[in-house]
Amino acid sequence: NAGVMQNPRHLVRRRGQEARLRCSPMKGHSHVYWYRQLPEEGLKFMVYLQKENIIDESGMPKERFSAEFPKEGPSILRIQQVVRGDSAAYFCASSTSTDTQYFGPGTRLTVL
Amino acid sequence: EDQVTQSPEALRLQEGESSSLNCSYTVSGLRGLFWYRQDPGKGPEFLFTLYSAGEEKEKERLKATLTKKESFLHITAPKPEDSATYLCAVQPSSGGYQKVTFGTGTKLQVIP
Numbered sequence: 126n127a128g129v130m131q132n133p134r135h136l137v138r139r140r141g142q143e144a145r146l147r148c149s150p151m152k153g154h155s156h157v158y159w160y161r162q163l164p165e166e167g168l169k170f171m172v173y174l175q176k177e178n179i180i181d182e183s184g185m186p187k188e189r190f191s192a193e194f195p196k197e198g199p200s201i202l203r204i205q206q207v208v209r210g211d212s213a214a215y216f217c218a219s220s221t222s223t224d225t226q227y228f229g230p231g232t233r234l235t236v237l
Numbered sequence: 238e239d240q241v242t243q244s245p246e247a248l249r250l251q252e253g254e255s256s257s258l259n260c261s262y263t264v265s266g267l268r269g270l271f272w273y274r275q276d277p278g279k280g281p282e283f284l285f286t287l288y289s290a291g292e293e294k295e296k297e298r299l300k301a302t303l304t305k306k307e308s309f310l311h312i313t314a315p316k317p318e319d320s321a322t323y324l325c326a327v328q329p330s331s332g333g334y335q336k337v338t339f340g341t342g343t344k345l346q347v348i349p
Contacts, residue, residue: 170339183336224286225269225271225283226283229280230279231280
């Protein structure tokens with residue numbers, strides 16, 4: 126059973142460009158969560174999605190950030206007009222219900 | 238607001254020197270407490286879920302325990318490969334979905 130998959134693993138963008146991060150949950154999992162982690166800091170919740178629905182986006186910045194989990198295909202975290210402060214590791218997790226979450230390997234975003 | 242405090246921030250052990258990591262939490266009713274291991278540059282790896290005070294779970298050299306206010310991760314006779322950051326997280330039980338709050342972790346180094 127393949128684990129949570131994220132791509133790309135590393136992403137470099139210049140200020141003002143768009144970043145698209147993809148997450149495929151574990152087989153059988155319909156709940157997806159996105160977290161951000163800065164160096165030497167803990168995981169910060171961003172958004173929780175189920176298929177075609179955003180359940181909780183209380184941790185997501187109001188501007189430039191959006192997330193979706195379409196009926197078909199991976200979940201996407203989109204960051205428009207990136208700034209240097211967006212540089213971080215972004216982790217996706219999935220679960221079968223609202224219980225134990227299993228994490229992917231992360232996408233490391235660097236904004237030049 | 239839910240809070241998770243982990244101590245110590247960093248711990249250095251000699252191989253074979255047993256010790257414990259602490260996770261203190263404040264939550265309005267506990268649905269679950271989670272322990273994860275995170276290696277540098279990787280995503281958190283699930284270790285344990287604990288649901289009620291008095292519960293204990295073991296895996297190889299690790300044993301997790303839970304009280305009403307804190308959890309301990311006991312490491313018995315650690316090996317260098319146990320070196321990692323250990324993360325604790327809590328999920329409150331207040332009806333339906335509740336988001337998970339993570340601590341900042343304990344960075345464990347086991348010296349041969």
